[in-house]
Amino acid sequence: MALIDMFLSRAVTRGQLTLHRPGKPPTTFGTPDAEYGHITIRFADRGVAARIVRNPALAAGELYMDGRLTVDGDDIMGLVTLMKRNDAWENGQQALQPSALVRGIGAVKHRLDRINMERRSKQNVAHHYDLSARLYDLFLDADKQYSCAYYTDPGNTLEQAQDDKLAHIAAKLAIRPGMRVLDIGCGWGGMALYLNKHFGVEVLGVTLSEEQLKIARERAAAAGVADKVRFELIDYRRVEGQFDRIVSVGMFEHVGPPQYRTYFRKCRDLLTPDGVALIHTIGRLGPPSVTDDWTTKYIFPGGYNPALSETIAAFEGLKLFLTDVEVLRLHYAYTLHEWYRRTLAAKDAIVALYDERFYRMWTFYLAGAAQAFEHGGLVNFQIQFSRSRAELPITRDYMIEGERALRGV
Amino acid sequence: MALIDMFLSRAVTRGQLTLHRPGKPPTTFGTPDAEYGHITIRFADRGVAARIVRNPALAAGELYMDGRLTVDGDDIMGLVTLMKRNDAWENGQQALQPSALVRGIGAVKHRLDRINMERRSKQNVAHHYDLSARLYDLFLDADKQYSCAYYTDPGNTLEQAQDDKLAHIAAKLAIRPGMRVLDIGCGWGGMALYLNKHFGVEVLGVTLSEEQLKIARERAAAAGVADKVRFELIDYRRVEGQFDRIVSVGMFEHVGPPQYRTYFRKCRDLLTPDGVALIHTIGRLGPPSVTDDWTTKYIFPGGYNPALSETIAAFEGLKLFLTDVEVLRLHYAYTLHEWYRRTLAAKDAIVALYDERFYRMWTFYLAGAAQAFEHGGLVNFQIQFSRSRAELPITRDYMIEGERALRGV
Incomplete structure (x- = not known):
């Protein structure tokens, strides 16, 4: 045989x-x-x-x-x-x-890759997020939310589920008028615009993708809120100032374990004494591991989905109050299945934009990711913490009530 | 100076x-x-x-x-x-x-203490929980819940908050009629009796305290449910069988880090393929540390409040689905303040039962614990997990809805 x-x-x-x-x-x-x-x-x-x-x-x-x-x-x-x-x-x-040998070599290589100095971070981000804006138009929802949606009902549309994700996160941020919010890894600006629209707050969104920056700024201008919703091309480690709230959606996957403590320390330093942060990130249920070679090579160089143990270990000792950890799993499977369906439907346009090989790469990526959530060990963590003991309510009821108010249900 | x-x-x-x-x-x-x-x-x-x-x-x-x-x-x-x-x-x-020297010696001693073989576990439990039933009557609520209550309103009575805690946990267990439930560290039987009362399910409660066992059995007999709610004096590592649900409230604090993996592996082995577990335990927000010498010597020999990182690290790799982590903090401060107030009010009775020195020890313990939650780094984690991908709803709404239904609000 x-x-x-x-x-x-x-x-x-x-x-x-x-x-x-x-x-x-x-x-x-x-x-x-x-x-x-x-x-x-x-x-x-x-x-x-x-x-x-x-x-x-x-x-x-x-x-x-x-x-x-x-x-x-x-x-x-x-x-x-x-x-x-x-x-x-x-x-x-x-x-x-x-095999064990391949894994051993891979582990060393990944450790080197993940050191993620600033120049490398920008290259890694450009590799994925500076792909044509047209590509993302073809498979994302209209608001261009490129992260796990939130399905209050599995039958909901992707558009609905992405809007509900924004409500779900916004409720956890417990925002009050007059606050300043920082969005680390702001994508195409959807979260920042949502928070301004619903709470009137000032938001600074930062990204390392020039493509995302351009579109996010256009959207803020088109909405007439460019004075309140600003976007900058800047590494999160270089952001200065104090913010009442920090939100970071789908960005922690690019930080890399050697930088986790730097990341959380920077969040702490950027928060006001009553500040609250909400980190939305893919994670793995299994122990710490390495990213598979194909994903590192073709999709997310420098990317790594953290185990909760290593994330929390980097967080502990920084004198921050961990206030909640939510675990979402099938939500991301549903999201990815929808992105996959839209990619199939847009085959001709994607092939015209790139080529057949790129199209196959993209479908392989989305199918693999969908199955990693549906039948594998990936989940999406929402990790909430505060610099203050007293800022957040003592039960989680405000989260669901705030979310329902934003959703109008 | x-x-x-x-x-x-x-x-x-x-x-x-x-x-x-x-x-x-x-x-x-x-x-x-x-x-x-x-x-x-x-x-x-x-x-x-x-x-x-x-x-x-x-x-x-x-x-x-x-x-x-x-x-x-x-x-x-x-x-x-x-x-x-x-x-x-x-x-x-x-x-x-x-000082660093005292801490160093302490760390070695605690590591040895925490190995927690079965005989030692029983001695450790007896040290605290085999104190006179009369003592616990004097400062606990009528249902004898010796763990963090759940205050939907800080003004609630301890009795109300302990009843709401049972509702809060029961909702997370998503119990259906006909299920079998295991309560690891059942105390005086309050949780087991509650689950049987509200869902009609069979519950096995296990404890290492002979005092607790006696009272729990008396309560089941008095309620006429001794055939459905059974209590055994047995180490959790010796429990056999399969259970649809496992609940463990205020027991993980006695397990000790060297046994965490054993604990979670045993939970997995005791769960049916669709099984769900809810662990309610004190934890520390800071990194892994040691229990202070006074608490180890006088209150909880072998006791240790885990950091979340070490708890989750022991859990990862066991092919279990982590489904939620809730962090309660002030709830335990409120609980402890009430226990302290009741202890002060019962001073004469406690001195008569033991002596002045014991009374002072008890007030020092409760005051220190209250302040560790109120102004220190202790919290109470509720960690939920399942052997199955599909058993629990995909949003947390069922938790709050189930709790409110049980509370009748």
Whole structure:
């Protein structure tokens, strides 16, 4: 039995995977299971199998991008789902992990990558967020919220769920008129504009993406609030001043563990004595680990989804009051499925903007991320803390009540 | 200037402390501050000062118990409050810490203590919880909830707040009729009886305290539910079977860091595949540390209030889904203030039951604990997790709605 057959027979036990490869009859792995389905893949040449066996996490994505691994019906979500469900904790497997040697080398490399000095941070951000604004228009909601939405009902539209996410976070910030708010990693400005619109507050949004900055500023100008909602191209470590509230959505994933303490210390220094911060970040339920090679290479260089233990360990000892940790999981799966659907629908436009290889890379990324939340170990943490003992109410009721008031329900 | 003067002038900067000691005129430390107040203490002999300077955390309590350090008006809460407020994070001080050498020795000793083998666990529990049932009757609420209450309003009575705590936790357990529930560290049985009363479920409560066991069983018999609500004198590590829900209130403080992984692994093994657990435990906002010597010696041998980082680090990698972390702080301060008030009111009865020294020990313990929550770094964590991805709703609304339904509001 070839190594690839051993690998796939371990990786697929529920549901079925049929493999077509040059010079051999088709082989089917797994057992029929209506829920898990049946996926057919094809290897274009004899080199594909060996690369997958050596480092499946890196090779599968690259071979798919290059068209050397194809999925019938172009159903990359189906393939990733089948593999990830079989690999889920509940099923007791970790078949998709690279070998110990590959992991060891990767760990050292990732540690170096994650040191994240300022120049590198900007390059890392540009790699992803300076992609064409047109691309993000094609798969995000109209407000361009590029982070986990909040589904009060799984049947809600993405637009509704992103608006409800803003309400959910705003309620936790317990904002009062006259406050100054800092948005670290402001994206295209949606959160900053929302907080100004609903509370009349001044907001400073900072980003390292020139594309995001340009659009965020245009939006503030168009809304006639450019004097109250300002955006700057600046590293968070260089922000100065004092803010009553800090919000940071989908940015902590780019900070890197060696900088976690710097990040929290900077947040503390930027908060007024009664200040409150809310960090919204992807995290992993498992212990600290490393980002997979494919994601580091193609999607988020320098990116890392923290375990809660390492995040809190960096936070403790800074004389800050941890006030809440919420764990969102399926919300991000729903969000990513919708981004994936919109990406498929926009295939022609994306191929015209870039090329087929980029389109396949993007679908592979979104499918992998969706399944990491749906059947893997990723979640989204909302971590709230304050410099003050007394600023926030003593029960969480204000969060739900504030959110419902903003949603008008 | 004597060492004690240097120590107290550092320890008290806001508010005032006047010290009377043999052979010297009274000395006043600090600055007048109406909010912080003015406390007068007396040293009975010349040995008191040196012992306090050497290890204030241990000596202050012992000297107070022995009547060699007295507080005018017997206001030990006032003294502890003044010291703790001055030592609060916001004020930037850590004056009450013992010397580095004392801390180093303490850390080694505590590490040995915390290994917590079963025989030692039982001794540790007996030390505190096998105190006379009459004592607990004198300062706890009627339901004998010996843990942080839940104040939907700070003006609520302790009885109301303890009942609301049960509702708050029960809602997070998302119990359905027919489920089996395990209560690890069941105390005098209040939680187990509550869950049976409201959901009709079978509950097994386990404790290592013979006093608690006896009373819990009597209560179940008196309520006519002894067939559905059972109590056993058994170490949690020896419990067998499968439970849909696990609740553990005020017990994790006795587990000790070397056993945290054992604890969570045992919880996982005891949960059904759809099982949910809720751990309610005191914790520290600062980094991992050690329990102060006085508390270890007189109140909770083997006890330790965990940092969240070390708790979650022990939890990660066990293939469990962390679903929520709530942080309660002032709730426990309110609870402890009420226990303290009831202790003062029951002074004659407690002295009759034990003696003056025990009474002073108990008031010092409750005052110190109250101030650790009010002005120090202690909080109460409620950590919820599940073996299943799908068992719990995806938003936290069910928690508040369930709680309100149980409270009838």
